[in-house]
Amino acid sequence: MQRRRILELTLGGAALVAVAVAVGISLGSSGGDASSSAEGSAADALTVAGDVAYRERIAWPAGAVVTVRIEDVSRADAPSTVLAEQQIVDATGIPVPFELSVPRAQVPPHARLAIRAQITVDGALRWTTDTFLPVPTDTPVPPQHLLLVGVRQP
Numbered sequence: 001m002q003r004r005r006i007l008e009l010t011l012g013g014a015a016l017v018a019v020a021v022a023v024g025i026s027l028g029s030s031g032g033d034a035s036s037s038a039e040g041s042a043a044d045a046l047t048v049a050g051d052v053a054y055r056e057r058i059a060w061p062a063g064a065v066v067t068v069r070i071e072d073v074s075r076a077d078a079p080s081t082v083l084a085e086q087q088i089v090d091a092t093g094i095p096v097p098f099e100l101s102v103p104r105a106q107v108p109p110h111a112r113l114a115i116r117a118q119i120t121v122d123g124a125l126r127w128t129t130d131t132f133l134p135v136p137t138d139t140p141v142p143p144q145h146l147l148l149v150g151v152r153q154p
Helices: 002-029 034-043
Strands: 045-054 064-072 081-088 096-103 113-121 124-128 144-150
Touching: 045 064, 045 113, 064 096, 081 096, 113 144
Parallel strands: 045 144
Antiparallel strands: 045 096, 064 081, 064 113, 113 124, 124 144
């Protein structure tokens, strides 16, 4: 009786493995079109879009460069890790639109992501974000409106 039970368990496990392999092969060999693979890659990316602005009522400075970053800030007492960065050099005024994407495979499981921006003019920092702006990793990211504050010039 015990021998029969062992055979049933062994054959049951083998049958389960065979079904799993068959399903995996059929999924892997099913032909998909380019749009479905593009949709899959878009779904595999964390995308943050929005705009950057500052409060001061001054003209857009010539030579200004806007830099927007998504950073992993989850490690205490360590520099943040930049996951995505966009530099915009051809902006003509505010607000300046941006869009960043990070492959979800590059986002650590328990990451704490933040978005930050800065505007430099001729290499000198003129405006920056001054608050923590979290980026959700488990839900769609709403449009981000980054309001930068002025940096005192020496």
